[in-house]
Each structure stands twice: as C-alpha cells, then as structure tokens.
Amino acid sequence: MSAALHGRVALVTGAGSGIGAATAARLTADGAQVYTVDRAGEVGRIADVTAPGISEILVAEAVARLGGLDILVPCAGISAFAPLADHTDEYWDQVLAVNVTAVFRIIRAAVEPLKKSRRGRIITIGSTMSRFGAAGLVAYGTSKHAVLGMTRSIACELGPFGITVNCLQPGAIETPMTAPAFTAMPQFKDYWEHKAALGRLGQPQDIADVIAFLASDDARFMSGQGFFVDGGAMQAQ
Numbered sequence: 001m002s003a004a005l006h007g008r009v010a011l012v013t014g015a016g017s018g019i020g021a022a023t024a025a026r027l028t029a030d031g032a033q034v035y036t037v038d039r040a041g042e043v044g045r046i047a048d049v050t051a052p053g054i055s056e057i058l059v060a061e062a063v064a065r066l067g068g069l070d071i072l073v074p075c076a077g078i079s080a081f082a083p084l085a086d087h088t089d090e091y092w093d094q095v096l097a098v099n100v101t102a103v104f105r106i107i108r109a110a111v112e113p114l115k116k117s118r119r120g121r122i123i124t125i126g127s128t129m130s131r132f133g134a135a136g137l138v139a140y141g142t143s144k145h146a147v148l149g150m151t152r153s154i155a156c157e158l159g160p161f162g163i164t165v166n167c168l169q170p171g172a173i174e175t176p177m178t179a180p181a182f183t184a185m186p187q188f189k190d191y192w193e194h195k196a197a198l199g200r201l202g203q204p205q206d207i208a209d210v211i212a213f214l215a216s217d218d219a220r221f222m223s224g225q226g227f228f229v230d231g232g233a234m235q236a237q
Contacts, residue, residue: 004216006031008119009066011058013049013106014076016041018175019125022204023073026212032071035062039076049076050097055105059113069113071121071215074103077143079177081136081185092139099143100150107154120163121215124151125207128230130169144169148226155224164223166214171230173202197232206231 010027014020016038024034036043037058045061047054063069078098082091107122114120129141130148148167155165172178172192182189193201210229213219228234 002029003031004218005071005212008032008070008117008215009062009068010034010071010073010215011037011062011069011106011110012073012075013037013058013102014074014125015043018177019170019173019204019207020073020075022208023075023211026205026208027071027073027215030212030216032215033066035066037076049074049102049106055102055109058106059109063113068117069110070117070119071123072107072110072114073123073125073211073215074106075125076102077125077177079137079140081181082139083136084138087138095139095143096146099140100146103147104150107150111158114158114163115161118162119217119220120158120161121219122151122154122158122163122165123211123214124148124165124167126151126167126169126226128169128171128228128234130167130226132234151226152224159223164214164219166219166222166224167226168207168210168214169226169228169230170207171196171202171228171233173204173207175204192233195233196230197235200231202229202231 010032012024015024015036024036027034037045037047124147126147127144130144133141151165151167
C-alpha cells in the first residue's frame with residue numbers, strides 16, 4: 001500500500017481472523033512489523049488474552065522480538081445474542097473479561113514502551129453499540145460502552161506523552177464472529193444491509209484501512225475520539 005508505517009512496530013490481538021487479521025495485513029502492507037496474537041489461526045503467538053499475566057508477556061515479547069512498540073490494536077472480542085434472562089453470571093463475566101478487562105490490561109502493559117515511541121498509537125475496537133443499545137446484546141453493549149469510555153480517559157492520561165488513543169466503532173461487518181447471527185437470522189443481516197446508507201454490510205478491510213490511518217502521522221492530532229465506520233447506518237432513518 002505505502003510506507004506510511006515504515007519502521008514501526010505494532011501489536012494486534014484477535015489477529016487470527018476478521019478485523020484483526022485484516023488490520024495486521026494492512027499495517028504490514030504499510031511497512032510496520034506486526035506481532036500478531038489470537039487463540040487460533042496463523043499468528044505469531046497463540047494466547048488467551050484473558051489469561052492472568054498474559055498482557056505483560058505479550059508486550060514484552062513484541063518489544064524483545066521487534067525492538068519496541070509504537071502501535072497497539074487490542075482487537076480480540078466476542079459477541080453473541082442472548083435474552084436478558086439468559087445472561088448468566090458466567091456469560092456476563094466472559095464477555096466483560098474479553099471485551100473490557102483484557103483490553104485494559106494490555107493497554108496498561110504497553111504504556112511504558114509506547115511512551116518511548118515518538119509516535120505512540122492505541123486504537124481500540126468499540127461498536128455502534130458503544131453509543132446505542134439493542135435487545136439481546138446487554139453484555140456486549142455494556143462492554144462496548146465501556147471501551148469507548150476507557151479510550152477517552154486513557155487518551156487524557158497519555159496525551160502528554162504524545163500517545164494518541166482512539167476508538168473505532170464498526171457497524172455490521174461480515175466476519176467469523178458475526179457469521180452465526182447472520183446465518184441464523186437472515187432478517188438481521190437484511191436489516192443492517194438496508195439500514196446502511198451505502199446499502200451493504202461492511203468488510204474487515206473497511207475497518208482495517210481506518211485503523212491504518214489512525215496509526216499514521218496523518219492522524220497525529222486526533223485523540224480521545226470514537227469514530228463510526230458503519231456505512232452511514234447510524235445516520236439512516
């Protein structure tokens with residue numbers, strides 16, 4: 001694509017498929033060295049991001065192997081539909097552990113190496129549900145609201161060190177995570193296709209390209225923001 005990220009090191013979790021895989025590929029194409037993590041897939045490190053102490057291990061490995069850290073994209077996430085009555089404690093805890101706590105922990109672990117970078121970037125993955133709500137997505141919606149709030153607070157704290165922190169808020173994207181819902185509920189897929197002003201579902205590359213922009217020098221004065229990347233779905237009536 002370009003050399004916009006030449007010489008930079010990125011750590012991407014959830015990089016085995018979907019948005020994470022597309023992000024890793026795009027950052028690599030733009031010249032970055034990318035340390036990839038997921039529970040499965042063709043990645044540099046197989047790991048469960050919720051495991052105790054794993055965040056510090058992953059950051060240390062990325063720094064040791066690639067010589068530093070400039071870009072962090074905690075992309076690992078989970079989602080499923082469940083009525084409120086079926087939100088067991090175990091289900092709630094699992095969603096919050098992956099979507100919120102693991103994101104917080106890896107950002108915390110990455111602070112010191114990012115401070116040493118003159119171009120530190122953190123890009124979190126929220127959702128349109130970071131601003132809105134939907135039936136059947138109580139745990140997921142809660143987690144994504146939390147990610148946006150976390151992003152804004154961390155941006156305030158790390159700004160003095162030249163680190164930008166932003167949150168991508170994807171709409172309905174065709175990924176392995178969303179495939180079961182789209183298959184089981186064709187009407188759900190049809191709803192989001194028609195709700196989007198652009199008349200289609202998003203693809204992982206649609207999100208990865210915006211992440212690459214936020215990781216670049218072109219976005220150097222953008223921080224603490226949530227950005228809808230949803231094909232205009234939230235603007236459509």
